[in-house]
Amino acid sequence: MPKIKEKTKKASNEVKDVYEDYEPDHKDLIAIEEAHAQWMKDHPDWTDEDAADYYAQLQIDIARGK
Secondary structure (H helix, E strand, C coil): CHHHHHHHHHHHHCCCCCCCCCCCCHHHHHHHHHHHHHHHHHCCCCCHHHHHHHHHHHHHHHHHCC
16 A cells, blocks of 8 residues: 555656647747847857856856855
């Protein structure tokens, strides 16, 4: 019997991903593309290396608890 209780506990603790079956519609895709184009226009010198450095620093800050 304890195995059944463990299974129900595990199932009840799971959190459903609200974006699991989400597909963006045409308006969402247009908005994303426009925002990306505007950002690229405002930051022409941004490279993938800059993005990698920024992401690495974020992960370091999270690990340190900042």
